[in-house]
Each structure stands twice: as C-alpha cells, then as structure tokens.
Amino acid sequence: MGKIGINMAMGAIQEEEIIVGIDLGTTNSMVSYVNKEGKTIAINDTGKGAIVPSIVHFTETGDILVGEEAKEYLISDPGRTIYSVKRLLGKSYKDLEQYKSYLGYKVIEGGEEELVKLQVDDKFYSPIELSSFILKELKERAEHALKTPVNRVVITVPAYFNDAQRQATRDAGKLAGLEVLRIINEPTAASLAYGIDQQNDERVVAVYDLGGGTFDISILNLQSGVFEVLATNGDTWLGGDDFDRAIINYWLDEKGMDVANFETDKSLAQELRLNAEKAKKALSTQETYDEEGYKITREKFNELIHSVVQKTLDCCKTALSDAELNVSDIDEVVMVGGSTRVPLVFDSVKEFFNATPNTDINPDEVVSLGAAIQADVLAGNRTDVLLLDVTPLSLGIETMGGLMDVIIPRNSKIPTKAGRQYSTQVDGQVNMKISVYQGERDLVAENRKLAEFDLKGIPAMPAGLPKVDINFYLNADGILKVQAKELRSGVEQDVEVKPQYGLTDSQVEKMLMDSISNAEEDVAKRMIIEAKTAAEQLVYHAKNFVEKHGHLLSDEEKEKTLGLVKGVDESYSSNNKDLIFKAMDLLEEYTRPLAERVMDHSISEVMKGKQIK
Ligand code: AMP
Numbered sequence: 260m261g262k263i264g265i266n267m268a269m270g271a272i273q274e275e276e277i278i279v280g281i282d283l284g285t286t287n288s289m290v291s292y293v294n295k296e297g298k299t300i301a302i303n304d305t306g307k308g309a310i311v312p313s314i315v316h317f318t319e320t321g322d323i324l325v326g327e328e329a330k331e332y333l334i335s336d337p338g339r340t341i342y343s344v345k346r347l348l349g350k351s352y353k354d355l356e357q358y359k360s361y362l363g364y365k366v367i368e369g370g371e372e373e374l375v376k377l378q379v380d381d382k383f384y385s386p387i388e389l390s391s392f393i394l395k396e397l398k399e400r401a402e403h404a405l406k407t408p409v410n411r412v413v414i415t416v417p418a419y420f421n422d423a424q425r426q427a428t429r430d431a432g433k434l435a436g437l438e439v440l441r442i443i444n445e446p447t448a449a450s451l452a453y454g455i456d457q458q459n460d461e462r463v464v465a466v467y468d469l470g471g472g473t474f475d476i477s478i479l480n481l482q483s484g485v486f487e488v489l490a491t492n493g494d495t496w497l498g499g500d501d502f503d504r505a506i507i508n509y510w511l512d513e514k515g516m517d518v519a520n521f522e523t524d525k526s527l528a529q530e531l532r533l534n535a536e537k538a539k540k541a542l543s544t545q546e547t548y549d550e551e552g553y554k555i556t557r558e559k560f561n562e563l564i565h566s567v568v569q570k571t572l573d574c575c576k577t578a579l580s581d582a583e584l585n586v587s588d589i590d591e592v593v594m595v596g597g598s599t600r601v602p603l604v605f606d607s608v609k610e611f612f613n614a615t616p617n618t619d620i621n622p623d624e625v626v627s628l629g630a631a632i633q634a635d636v637l638a639g640n641r642t643d644v645l646l647l648d649v650t651p652l653s654l655g656i657e658t659m660g661g662l663m664d665v666i667i668p669r670n671s672k673i674p675t676k677a678g679r680q681y682s683t684q685v686d687g688q689v690n691m692k693i694s695v696y697q698g699e700r701d702l703v704a705e706n707r708k709l710a711e712f713d714l715k716g717i718p719a720m721p722a723g724l725p726k727v728d729i730n731f732y733l734n735a736d737g738i739l740k741v742q743a744k745e746l747r748s749g750v751e752q753d754v755e756v757k758p759q760y761g762l763t764d765s766q767v768e769k770m771l772m773d774s775i776s777n778a779e780e781d782v783a784k785r786m787i788i789e790a791k792t793a794a795e796q797l798v799y800h801a802k803n804f805v806e807k808h809g810h811l812l813s814d815e816e817k818e819k820t821l822g823l824v825k826g827v828d829e830s831y832s833s834n835n836k837d838l839i840f841k842a843m844d845l846l847e848e849y850t851r852p853l854a855e856r857v858m859d860h861s862i863s864e865v866m867k868g869k870q871i872k
Pocket of ligand 1: 471596
C-alpha cells in the first residue's frame with residue numbers, strides 16, 4: 260500500500276497515511292492506490308465505476324457538483340457546467356479562440372496575463388480552481404473508500420504539458436489541500452503499470468495514449484526495473500473529442516443546420532455532443548448507430564476520423580525518429596486512453612507498428628494505476644523501480660541577435676542540471692538581462708518565453724571579462740529553476756522560473772512540427788544573425804582598440820584599420836553572410852599583428868567568450 264509511517268506527537272501512535280495516484284484527465288479522472296498485497300486498485304467509491312467525469316457543475320443554490328452528477332447538467336444547464344477544463348490550464352484566451360464555439364460555458368479574458376477565466380453567474384473561476392474542485396472530489400472519494408485521510412498524491416499530466424501547465428496542475432493540488440509529491444507524465448505512468456512485471460528482459464515499448472482531449476506517444480526503454488523515456492511526441496489538442504466533433508459536424512450537415520444556429524443554441528450543442536459520444540462508443544462494437552433520429556455507420560465514421568488518426572501516426576513517426584529507432588525496434592505497443600477502443604485506431608496502430616497492441620489493462624485505468632505505483636515507490640514501499648523521464652521541449656536563453664542558445668536539449672533525461680558560461684558585450688556592463696525560453700526554433704521570437712530577470716551588480720569590467728555561469732536545474736516534475744552567477748565578483752541571482760500563464764504564441768506542442776518545417780529558413784536566418792553579431796563585436800573591439808592604443812599605431816595603420824571597419828559596417832546591408840564574413844576576415848587579418856604587438860591578450864582572445872545581450 261502507498262503508506263508511510265508518521266510519528267504522532269505523542270510518539271506512541273503510528274498512523275498509516277496512504278499516498279494515492281491521480282489521473283487528472285481532460286474527460287475523465289480517477290484515483291487509485293496500491294493495497295497491502297501490492298495490488299493496484301482504482302477507487303470506486305460510489306459503486307458506479309471508478310471513472311469520475313472531469314465535469315464541475317454550479318447549482319443555482321451555490322453548491323458545487325463534480326463527476327456523474329455534474330454531467331447530468333450538460334444539456335439542461337450548460338452555462339453552469341464546466342467540462343474539458345484541463346484544456347484551459349495554463350492557456351490564454353487567444354489560445355482558445357477557435358475552440359470557443361464548442362464550449363457550452365462562458366470563457367472570459369483573464370486580466371493582465373491573459374489567463375483564461377470562466378464566468379458562472381456573477382463569479383469568475385480560473386482553470387486551476389476548477390481543477391481543484393475535481394481533485395477535492397477525488398480526495399474525498401479516496402478518503403471515504405479507504406477510511407483514512409489522504410493528503411499526499413502523485414498526479415499525472417500529458418507528456419507535452421509545458422512548465423505553466425505543470426505548475427497549474429501543482430497549484431490545483433495545493434488548492435485542493437493536497438501535497439503533490441510528484442507530477443509524472445501519463446505515458447510514463449502507463450508504462451509503470453505495464454512494466455512492473457517485466458523487469459528482467461530489456462524491451463522497447465511504444466505507449467500510444469489517445470484520450471478525450473490529448474494524444475501522446477512515448478517510446479520507452481524498460482530494463483532491470485529502470486524505465487527510460489527515449490522520446491515523446493503528441494498533440495494536446497487531439498483526441499476523442501475530435502471524433503465527437505466530426506460526428507456533430509456530419510449530423511449538422513445531414514440535417515442542413517448551419518453552425519451559427521448550433522453556436523447560439525447551447526442546449527442543442529450539448530445534446531449533439533452527448534449523442535455523438537454515444538454513437539461513437541456504440542460504433543466501437545457495432546456497425547451502425549440509429550437512435551432518436553441520429554444515424555451513422557461505422558464506415559462513415561471511419562471516413563470522418565481518418566485524418567485525425569493519421570495525425571497520431573505522424574506523431575509516432577516523429578517520436579521514432581527522435582528515438583533513432585525503426586518500427587522493427589519496438590518490442591511492444593501499449594494502448595492507453597478510452598479512444599483506443601475505436602476499431603480504426605486499434606487497426607491503424609497495429610498496422611503502423613506491425614504488432615498487436617497490448618490492451619491487457621483497462622485503458623481508462625492504466626494511467627491512474629501507474630500513478631498509484633509511483634506513489635507506492637515514493638512511500639518507500641518499493642525499491643525496485645527507478646524512473647527516468649525526459650523533457651519534451653528544449654530550454655535555453657536568448658543570446659545576441661535574438662538567437663536561442665539551448666542549455667537543456669529536448670528529450671534530456673530529468674531531473675537534470677546543465678549550464679554554460681557567458682560574458683558581457685560592452686565595457687563596463689553592470690547588468691545582464693537573462694531571458695529564458697522553451698522551444699525548438701533558432702530564433703527566440705518563435706519560441707515561448709518562460710521568464711526574464713536581471714543579474715545586477717556586476718562590477719564594471721572590460722567587455723568579455725566577467726564570467727557569468729548560468730545554470731538550469733530541471734526537477735523531476737519538469738519544472739525549471741535558473742541560477743546566474745558572476746564568478747569574478749561572486750554576484751549571484753537565483754530565480755524561480757514562474758511560468759507565465761498567458762502565452763503570446765499559441766500551442767507549444769506545435770512548435771516541434773514548426774521547427775522541422777522551418778528548419779532551413781531558421782538556419783539561414785541564424786547564420787546571418789550570427790554573422791552580424793560577430794561583425795558588430797569585431798567592429799566594437801577594433802574601434803576600441805584604435806582609440807585606446809592609437810598612440811602605438813602609425814597613422815597609416817589607423818587609417819587602414821578604420822577603412823576596414825567601414826567595410827564591415829557596409830557589409831551588413833548585403834544581408835549576405837559570406838560578404839559579411841569576408842569583410843570581417845580582412846579586418847581581422849590586418850589587425851591581428853597589430854593587436855599582438857600592442858596587447859597582452861589579442862582582440863581575438865577578448866572576443867572568444869560567448870556574448871549575451
Ligand atoms: P480518457 O481521456 O482516457 O478518459 O478517454 C476518454 C475518451 O475515450 C472520450 O473521448 C470517450 O468518448 C472515449 N471513449 C470511451 N469509451 C469509448 C469506447 N468504447 N469507444 C470509443 N471511444 C470511447
């Protein structure tokens with residue numbers, strides 16, 4: 260059982276505390292634990308099943324209902340009934356613009372940081388608060404079923420959740436009165452649930468997780484009780500909801516109804532939603548659906564969802580190539596999430612991996628059961644399981660010219676620590692702005708900004724002399740801490756990277772795909788920026804050199820140097836890196852012997868250190 264012994268104040272009583280695992284899903288949530296016999300159990304407190312729909316309803320009298328009870332109000336009172344709140348975690352209003360019409364409730368703009376807020380009657384709720392209501396319900400169900408207080412938990416999140424979303428999940432736990440011991444990726448949890456009995460032989464596993472609102476593919480290596488995530492990919496905006504939407508659109512089309520009508524009539528929208536899901540589930544076991552005037556065949560359904568399923572396979576392809584593996588290297592495919600019950604999904608995955616997917620464990624429960632196992636590990640009840648996870652997106656800082664300098668590359672195992680040394684760009688620089696970004700693009704403007712801070716109080720020194728160590732610490736939850744330290748003076752700044760909620764760029768998960776399709780353009784841009792940056796530095800130092808040491812140079816040498824400086828200046832306008840480098844070469848070649856003559860350390864030496872804005 261996920262228990263730890265805690266010594267009570269009197270010392271005499273030893274009370275057992277249970278640590279549970281929670282799958283906080285987009286569509287459904289679940290809480291599980293490991294019992295005394297080491298068996299994983301999904302908590303079914305109400306007798307109606309372990310699945311708790313991730314739905315919150317606010318009654319007219321001010322009560323808050325969660326789960327099945329709340330789901331009943333989807334049609335009759337959509338404005339007070341919140342679903343898919345996980346989609347809103349850590350998102351800005353802008354991010355959700357295109358999906359607004361599918362939400363039955365009112366989304367409003369959330370102040371300065373553009374954090375999404377929902378309005379119910381005259382009250383405003385953040386997705387964190389709403390998630391905390393679901394977590395509180397799970398906590399209560401667990402406490403009721405286990406007849407003991409539950410205060411500590413492990414919560415799972417999609418592999419593609421960024422820092423803001425992980426932090427929001429953690430905050431939701433805190434609000435629910437829970438201590439979140441660990442946030443783990445859903446596919447990793449699933450692999451725990453499956454892998455625990457397979458410790459002896461090494462195997463490579465693909466975890467295909469298609470839930471209600473998210474898709475993740477993870478490639479894992481399992482060996483001697485060690486789970487290592489080799490690569491992850493996915494899309495946090497893809498899942499069973501898309502299948503429902505495809506059916507809704509088909510019916511709207513069939514009935515000759517226009518979308519505007521559908522948008523204004525929220526009750527109709529919800530009725531269509533519920534019927535579409537019912538039809539979809541029925542089509543997992545039967546060929547046709549025909550109820551209450553709503554009709555669809557499996558053949559038609561397969562046609563409607565073909566492109567969505569294909570998208571998931573594209574993600575699988577990317578994950579495989581990230582892991583530097585072929586389909587034939589995969590020993591086992593594990594299915595997770597309710598949507599893997601759709602026959603076309605099962606067949607497509609089977610065909611793609613050329614292997615029969617593993618469906619031994621209930622795909623609805625497997626993540627929560629895995630979280631319970633992790634809780635059991637944290638409770639100290641297991642020593643045979645180690646967990647290595649990876650970060651899905653690269654983390655780095657902005658350097659000269661708006662370039663991304665990656666410090667922790669994506670797919671790095673976490674927890675991890677990495678750092679690099681930087682220097683100042685101009686003489687006497689006493690502050691250094693450090694901007695932290697997440698993403699795969701070469702230009703920070705295309706990536707997502709996580710934080711920005713100033714390292715202040717660097718003693719005035721010539722450019723290039725200060726040595727600033729910047730270290731990134733990425734903890735096991737995927738949350739980042741950044742530390743900057745100037746080594747000569749000891750000036751130091753530790754910064755909690757508070758993830759920014761309102762995003763100016765949209766879906767982080769799309770960044771990866773963008774980085775691939777824009778790679779060529781990025782490289783060209785990067786090279787020009789790098790050339791210009793280097794040239795600026797060279798010009799700065801050359802001018803400085805002439806000014807400081809002019810008395811040691813002949814008039815001709817000074818004139819020639821400044822002429823070559825002008826040449827470099829003029830080369831910028833060409834936007835041609837070759838011309839810029841050529842002009843730099845001329846200047847460098849000419850000034851090198853001069854510099855050697857007059858200085859202890861040459862210009863080129865000074866310019867060696869990396870420069871930061
Ligand atoms: P999850 O997020 O893993 O709880 O998955 C929920 C999604 O699975 C929802 O979109 C459900 O409609 C879908 N789902 C559940 N059962 C079935 C089924 N039998 N056939 C098709 N989809 C299902």
